Amino acid sequence: MSTTLLIIAAVIILAVFGALYWWSRKSERDISYDKPGLSDEQASALRFGIAVSSQGLGGGPL
Secondary structure (H helix, E strand, O other), X not given: OHHHHHHHHHHHHHHHHHHHHHHHXXXXXXXXXXXXXXXXXXXXXXXXXXXXXXXXXXXXXX
């Protein structure tokens, strides 16, 4: 009984982490700062926003 529950929990956890990995990769592909319609200033601002938002709590490494 407990072995079955352990296997089911492991499968669920793996599925959740797999979904998070897929979602993060999809999100990275959706953000494109080198589109033909963006000016250099807009592309730089978008890159800056990505860098600032990816630092996380505590400011991240400098």
